[in-house]
Amino acid sequence: xxxxxxxxxxxxxxxxxxxxxxxxxxxxxxxxxxxxxxxxxxxxxxxxxxxxxxxxxxxxxxxxxxxxxxxxxxxxxxxxxxxxxxxxxxxxxxxxxxxxxxxxxxxxxxxxxxxxxxxxxxxxxxxxxxxxxxxxxxxxxxxxxxxxxxxxxxxxxxxxxxxxxxxxxxxxxxxxxxxxxxxxxxxxxxxxxxxxxxxxxxxxxxxxxxxxxxxxxxxxxxxxxxxxxxxxxxxxxxxxxxxxxxxxxxxxxxxxxxxxxxxxxxxxxxxxxxxxxxxxxxxxxxxxxxxxxxxxxxxxxxxxxxxxxxxxxxxxxxxxxxxxxxxxxxxxxxxxxxxxxxxxxxxxxxxxxxxxxxxxxxxxxxxxxxxxxxxxxxxxxxxxxxxxxxxxxxxxxxxxxxxxxxxxxxxxxxx
Amino acid sequence: xxxxxxxxxxxxxxxxxxxxxxxxxxxxxxxxxxxxxxxxxxxxxxxxxxxxxxxxxxxxxxxxxxxxxxxxxxxxxxxxxxxxxxxxxxxxxxxxxxxxxxxxxxxxxxxxxxxxxxxxxxxxxxxxxxxxxxxxxxxxxxxxxxxxxxxxxxxxxxxxxxxxxxxxxxxxxxxxxxxxxxxxxxxxxxxxxxxxxxxxxxxxxxxxxxxxxxxxxxxxxxxxxxxxxxxxxxxxxxxxxxxxxxxxxxxxxxxxxxxxxxxxxxxxxxxxxxxxxxxxxxxx
Numbered sequence: 001x002x003x004x005x006x007x008x009x010x011x012x013x014x015x016x017x018x019x020x021x022x023x024x025x026x027x028x029x030x031x032x033x034x035x036x037x038x039x040x041x042x043x044x045x046x047x048x049x050x051x052x053x054x055x056x057x058x059x060x061x062x063x064x065x066x067x068x069x070x071x072x073x074x075x076x077x078x079x080x081x082x083x084x085x086x087x088x089x090x091x092x093x094x095x096x097x098x099x100x101x102x103x104x105x106x107x108x109x110x111x112x113x114x115x116x117x118x119x120x121x122x123x124x125x126x127x128x129x130x131x132x133x134x135x136x137x138x139x140x141x142x143x144x145x146x147x148x149x150x151x152x153x154x155x156x157x158x159x160x161x162x163x164x165x166x167x168x169x170x171x172x173x174x175x176x177x178x179x180x181x182x183x184x185x186x187x188x189x190x191x192x193x194x195x196x197x198x199x200x201x202x203x204x205x206x207x208x209x210x211x212x213x214x215x216x217x218x219x220x221x222x223x224x225x226x227x228x229x230x231x232x233x234x235x236x237x238x239x240x241x242x243x244x245x246x247x248x249x250x251x252x253x254x255x256x257x258x259x260x261x262x263x264x265x266x267x268x269x270x271x272x273x274x275x276x277x278x279x280x281x282x283x284x285x286x287x288x289x290x291x292x293x294x295x296x297x298x299x300x301x302x303x304x305x306x307x308x309x310x311x312x313x314x315x316x317x318x319x320x321x322x323x324x325x326x327x328x329x330x331x332x333x334x335x336x337x338x339x340x341x342x343x344x345x346x347x348x349x350x351x352x353x354x355x356x357x358x359x360x361x362x363x364x365x366x367x368x369x370x371x372x373x374x375x376x377x378x379x380x381x382x383x384x385x386x387x388x389x390x391x392x393x394x395x396x397x398x399x400x401x402x403x404x405x406x407x408x409x410x411x412x413x414x415x
Numbered sequence: 416x417x418x419x420x421x422x423x424x425x426x427x428x429x430x431x432x433x434x435x436x437x438x439x440x441x442x443x444x445x446x447x448x449x450x451x452x453x454x455x456x457x458x459x460x461x462x463x464x465x466x467x468x469x470x471x472x473x474x475x476x477x478x479x480x481x482x483x484x485x486x487x488x489x490x491x492x493x494x495x496x497x498x499x500x501x502x503x504x505x506x507x508x509x510x511x512x513x514x515x516x517x518x519x520x521x522x523x524x525x526x527x528x529x530x531x532x533x534x535x536x537x538x539x540x541x542x543x544x545x546x547x548x549x550x551x552x553x554x555x556x557x558x559x560x561x562x563x564x565x566x567x568x569x570x571x572x573x574x575x576x577x578x579x580x581x582x583x584x585x586x587x588x589x590x591x592x593x594x595x596x597x598x599x600x601x602x603x604x605x606x607x608x609x610x611x612x613x614x615x616x617x618x619x620x621x622x623x624x625x626x627x628x629x630x631x632x633x634x635x636x637x638x639x640x641x642x643x644x645x646x647x648x649x650x651x652x653x654x655x656x657x658x659x660x661x662x663x664x665x666x667x668x669x670x671x672x673x674x675x676x677x678x679x680x681x682x683x684x685x686x687x688x689x690x691x692x693x694x695x696x697x698x699x
Contacts, residue, residue, distance in 0.1 A: 025523065026525040029521075032520025039573075040536060040538075040573060043551065043554060043570070044538075045538075047554035048546070048550040051546075215433060236684075237681055238448060240677040240684070241677040242670075242673045243634060245670040245673050246447065249451050250447060251658065252667075253450055258462075258463065259463075259464070294443075351543070352542075369545040373640075382553075392545075392546060396543060396546075397542075
């Protein structure tokens with residue numbers, strides 16, 4: 001470089017001071033984002049990580065029966081184990097009895113193999129009466145299942161600290177005694193149906209929202225401002241209204257003595273004493289969700305259609321295209337970004353919907369979210385709830401990623 | 416939308432079919448809300464239109480369910496309203512401040528990895544509420560904030576900030592940065608510039624973001640269901656509990672009040688949106 005360096009007024013090379021200013025600006029921007037970023041990281045992202053961790057964490061039994069598992073390491077897992085394993089069991093179970101903390105282990109082991117519940121309960125009841133030494137014989141005397149290798153193998157199978165069993169259960173699979181993956185028993189296969197129903201409902205709600213939203217978004221975008229503003233209220237009022245209010249209005253409408261059933265009876269489509277069930281099944285979920293999610297389809301479509309110049313359609317016509325041809329070849333392709341945005345938004349919202357299916361869906365209209373809530377609040381199988389949640393999350397993030405690729409996440413518009 | 420006289424018949428038929436279809440969809444959207452209004456004035460204890468109501472007989476209507484909502488014995492609505500307002504108030508303040516500040520950083524052209532940060536910051540809006548609820552519950556239980564107002568407020572801040580970030584970033588996209596440089600060249604410090612120049616200009620975006628955050632918190636039920644104890648009950652929780660038991664006219668009365676409130680919020684939000692579009696020169 002033969003050229004002389006340009007200096008700024010204070011004698012520092014201009015390039016350098018520019019870079020310094022740039023760095024300072026960058027730091028300033030990062031510092032502005034930092035508080036929210038840290039907040040979300042700590043209260044939101046880490047807890048989601050914790051949820052993933054819980055779904056595979058299976059250390060409970062190993063923690064509660066530490067001595068047993070140490071002794072089991074030397075056992076080949078074929079014939080009955082030797083004395084040390086039973087001695088370990090004696091010590092661990094005595095301690096659990098003393099601390100009264102055996103409830104969890106019973107549930108967990110019984111899940112692994114049915115029959116464990118009575119086995120452990122009986123053993124714990126009688127464990128104080130055991131004499132020192134020769135625990136193997138005494139255990140088998142308490143319950144003959146201690147003499148059956150399959151129970152001890154099942155116990156040994158719970159040794160790994162990490163387990164994908166909850167994920168297998170989430171798709172109706174399970175481990176058998178030899179750690180092979182097999183189908184869940186027929187009467188316990190409910191999750192495949194549930195996932196399929198969730199995807200099905202989300203898919204058809206999206207399709208119906210699209211069919212209903214497209215014409216009215218077009219109408220809103222083409223009407224003169226003073227009319228369209230008025231009609232826009234019909235879209236925005238439901239959008240701003242409490243979800244529970246909207247769900248309760250559907251409960252009023254769909255109930256057996258409700259207005260829709262009255263209308264059906266009045267029209268003679270059904271007898272008065274044989275009113276159709278419109279609620280507490282998948283019909284209720286479907287109708288209510290379509291209406292509730294409709295604004296999320298209309299608004300993105302509207303904002304795209306608003307930018308399409310009407311002269312394009314006129315040009316199409318003047319060049320000899322029929323209205324249909326002009327629509328298919330000109331208008332429709334231009335609205336595709338709006339269709340993509342609306343559909344993905346509705347689909348993402350629908351696939352994780354909880355409140356509406358819980359209130360109007362009944363058993364046959366409940367979705368995967370309802371099952372997650374059930375395991376969180378009623379069955380208290382938090383690990384399984386976490387596994388189902390993780391599976392749902394992965395699905396949603398995949399869609400989110402596609403959305404981002406197609407539309408760009410910062411193009412979301414609200415109202 | 417009157418058609419010109421020379422319009423061919425098939426086009427005419429098509430046009431009126433289209434308008435009919437649109438009217439039906441608008442009806443489908445808005446009618447369910449209006450079912451609730453008359454039922455909340457029902458004189459009877461049932462949730463259907465009595466013959467007196469259909470005949471518009473004044474005896475068929477009464478305000479008893481509103482009375483029950485406000486004065487009813489052991490009614491939960493007083494406590495629920497108080498809690499809802501407190502929680503929504505603090506959640507709105509928190510979301511608005513954190514979201515606006517972050518949006519300022521995100522809109523700077525010096526911000527590195529802008530898209531990644533944006534995606535992360537608005538993820539609470541995309542992740543299904545049931546998952547957010549589960550994860551936040553685990554966290555709050557661990558740090559001992561389950562069944563406290565603080566825990567609920569913090570989780571509502573999380574859920575509300577994405578809306579603020581989006582609306583404020585949108586407002587800032589039309590923001591002329593030379594005005595802040597002008598202020599700086601006239602000797603104003605950054606804080607002063609922000610308070611006197613930037614904030615008033617982006618105010619419509621901030622307020623509409625705050626409205627979104629308020630409504631999100633005020634209407635949120637899934638996360639609260641996980642977090643709330645008896646003391647933290649909110650309006651949505653009480654509605655949820657009521658709706659699970661049975662539809663009662665009192666719930667219709669509460670719902671009517673909520674509809675009135677959302678109408679007011681809608682009007683405010685619309686006025687703000689128009690004002691901000693006018694300021695940005697979009698609405699020619």
